[in-house]
Amino acid sequence: xxxxxxxxxxxxxxxxxxxxxxxxxxxxxxxxxxxxxxxxxxxxxxxxxxxxxxxxxxxxxxxxxxxxxxxxxxxxxxxxxxxxxxxxxxxxxxxxxxxxxxxxxxxxxxxxxxxxxxxxxxxxxxxxxxxxxxxxxxxxxxxxxxxxxxxxxxxxxxxxxxxxxxxxxxxxxxxxxxxxxxxxxxxxx
Amino acid sequence: xxxxxxxxxxxxxxxxxxxxxxxxxxxxxxxxxxxxxxxxxxxxxxxxxxxxxxxxxxxxxxxxxxxxxxxxxxxxxxxxxxxxxxxxxxxxxxxxxxxxxxxxxxxxxxxxxxxxxxxxxxxxxxxxxxxxxxxxxxxxxxxxxxxxxxxxxxxxxxxxxxxxxxxxxxxxxxxxxxxxxxxxxxxxxxxxxxxxxxxxxxxxxxxxxxxxxxxxxxxxxxxxxxxxxxxxxxxxxxxxxxxxxxxxxxxxxxxxxxxxxxxxxx
Numbered sequence: 001x002x003x004x005x006x007x008x009x010x011x012x013x014x015x016x017x018x019x020x021x022x023x024x025x026x027x028x029x030x031x032x033x034x035x036x037x038x039x040x041x042x043x044x045x046x047x048x049x050x051x052x053x054x055x056x057x058x059x060x061x062x063x064x065x066x067x068x069x070x071x072x073x074x075x076x077x078x079x080x081x082x083x084x085x086x087x088x089x090x091x092x093x094x095x096x097x098x099x100x101x102x103x104x105x106x107x108x109x110x111x112x113x114x115x116x117x118x119x120x121x122x123x124x125x126x127x128x129x130x131x132x133x134x135x136x137x138x139x140x141x142x143x144x145x146x147x148x149x150x151x152x153x154x155x156x157x158x159x160x161x162x163x164x165x166x167x168x169x170x171x172x173x174x175x176x177x178x179x180x181x182x183x184x185x186x187x188x189x
Numbered sequence: 190x191x192x193x194x195x196x197x198x199x200x201x202x203x204x205x206x207x208x209x210x211x212x213x214x215x216x217x218x219x220x221x222x223x224x225x226x227x228x229x230x231x232x233x234x235x236x237x238x239x240x241x242x243x244x245x246x247x248x249x250x251x252x253x254x255x256x257x258x259x260x261x262x263x264x265x266x267x268x269x270x271x272x273x274x275x276x277x278x279x280x281x282x283x284x285x286x287x288x289x290x291x292x293x294x295x296x297x298x299x300x301x302x303x304x305x306x307x308x309x310x311x312x313x314x315x316x317x318x319x320x321x322x323x324x325x326x327x328x329x330x331x332x333x334x335x336x337x338x339x340x341x342x343x344x345x346x347x348x349x350x351x352x353x354x355x356x357x358x359x360x361x362x363x364x365x366x367x368x369x370x371x372x373x374x375x376x377x378x379x380x381x382x383x384x385x386x387x388x389x390x391x392x393x394x395x396x397x398x399x400x401x402x403x404x405x406x407x408x409x410x411x412x413x414x415x416x417x418x419x420x421x422x423x424x425x426x427x428x429x430x431x432x433x434x435x436x437x438x439x440x441x442x443x444x445x446x447x448x449x450x451x452x453x454x455x
Contacts, residue, residue: 096261096400
């Protein structure tokens, strides 16, 4: 694909750890587009996820602070018990507002805010998961002319999340994790 | 509702004539979400309806309260509370010293502090003052009511402190509400004032403002933290949210006590 993106946002829940781990370990080491992962995680466990994913990651993994600026070559993970938003000025903002879809961080919020801030320069990816969080966020990216990829439900550990997105809109692509990684590695930097 | 930036600016400009309704320094994206929530709560479809509603003083107070974000749960970030218990509380030795919780929204932080200083047997020499510009918010805190649906979460956080297991004894329960016991309630004072005017005379040995400044724009955040710094006694502690950052103008004047738990000392 020739299209250039400024930001890649990825949402996932049940079953997504292994997919994200594969993405990070198989992504090319010079991949420069910032990636933001919003994954459902335990509220009270602040450490462990970054450490676990960092073991094989080709990218530097960061849990951003409030107002931190998005930087190339980095992958970011939404901190536990905070919503993560992308702002127009390319910074993160965090929030402890009410849970959404029983979740904080809520995937919808991260994806929607990315779509509003970066519009057609956003690539949104929704992975396996056990609730419908993320479906509306992906549609918002789609509505703002961003590019959308939903994990093929047939390859998902839990297909509720991808199916919820597919009921709401038609994404640009429905792909297996292996094909998603191949597409990412072929993106112009 | 999905407000445009210009609509948010118009709302902010229109309502700032009222006391405690100056949102000029808040982040725009937060205001978009918060006003949308308030409009939804009150079934408001148009801004003129909102302005009409604000003519009523009690409604203004209620909406000012709704603009604040709750602390989500008691003992949020158990590692922070463990750190405060083990490394900070016993340094607060001056009789009559005050722990101040500015912009406290629901009482969760106040009750957590209250339980902790009780369990450390230092409740007789520390007082807890929280403040919020909304009288209705202060009344909720003063009533000691805690969301019953949050009880299990609060309890699981408390258990992670790995010290005592007396949590049940701090509440009087009925079907829908859990109320903090009267003696625990009496250790907390809530003042219906904004952060700039809430504390005048007390000796402030600790300020806990966790996740309150997330919603401020840059200038308001600078003013807020500089105000807190000025009110804090020399040697006093400031705690912020674990994912917040102090502005450089304040950070450079303070010593880092814990970078992980975001505790600083003046």
